[in-house]
Amino acid sequence: MTKKVKDEILHDHNAGGIDRRGFLKCMAWAGTGALCVMQGGVLKSYSLSRLSDLGASAATAGELSFVQISDSHMGFNKPANPDVAGTLKAAVDKINALSNAPEFLLHTGDISHLSKPEEFENVDQILKGTSKEVFFVPGEHDVLNDDGAQFRERYGKGAKGAGWYSFEKKGVHFIGLVNVMNLKAGGLGTLGHEQLEWLEDDVKHLKHSTPIVVFAHIPLWAVYPEWGWGTEDSAQALAYLKKFGSVTVLNGHIHQTMQKVEGNVTFHTAASTAFPQPQPGKADSPGPMKVPAEQLRSVLGITDVNYVRGQHALAVVDSSLA
């Protein structure tokens, strides 16, 4: 194996999931930035430091580019990060500095920490600094005390049910799902019957070749059910997406980047812009992980997603705020 391909992870999706070594390699890059490209069912992952080796490939050229941000937790002020507004502003600066300007942003929830109006307002004001349209789905912190009424009023106009919706951009079908409502004791995230029926109907008439991007707050795969990091009825949702050749699922909630490929589906979680959380099972609880102040921005980040027409899948690039 030459030096050039040493850091590359090749994975045959038919073998069922990225291997442990590959997974650990991806995890090692969490925070420092990783580029993951899925082409023809093979996931290739590169550290961001080697981006130059890729030249003008999928990572740098495309017809549709957008950015995912997540877990701003505006209002959080504990030692893990006493200035979440400052780190969100750093994320905005990072977005504005991207060489391939994104067309819009997705925010995958936990916009606020305590669902306070001023917290939402503060995030909206900071994100105006990107001059981009932002599509939101709620996290559990955005629907406290009022079953999400305030969230729907602010971000969910025209959305269905608790705030789910879909839209098209340049031939890519985007689906925003809500899995933080009506949670049951002992359970995980939930989509619910009404939303699943809507989803089935929403994708029924789409061509199998349509690239699909699903975004929701809690991961739609079982990252670590012991900490509630999964969604009870996500298998049903994914069953409706089986016919499509390219499905990308973008989530937040776990405040760290992680990815997995299963058949036609690439799962990806984004870093938080506020504070990191521990790796699954590596702490007593999933509470905020305290890191030295000078390291904080290296474990926060944004995710840049790039779609190239004719290619099998989307390129997903995580970069830290450092």
Place this chain on the structure above:
Amino acid sequence: MRRGVWILELAAPVVVAAALLVSGSRGFAASVEQAQTSSAEVKIDNFSFGPAALTVAAGTTVTWTNRDDIPHTVVSEDKVLKSKVLDTDEKFSFTFTKPGTYGYFCSIHPKMTGKVVVQ
């Protein structure tokens, strides 16, 4: 990922009985017995209720205190218990008047569950 073993914390019922003798010009005596009161505490630490199972006598007031950096709630599925969101160090109290088993959870982090058995 529960740390160690929770010790069942039972606040001993505090019975305050006071006899008050009032003597005055009319020379009558009155006896006042204060009603039985008791209380118990549940601490929320590391995304866990401690103790997760608590047994109390009817009439006991249970107070939950959130000691995590992350907000939690205390809610039962039938909504008999329904706290507002508790940020760090905020408390929620509920007086259990009827015997029974009251299961509850954190509606934000539903893996967090607990119960109060009222005798």
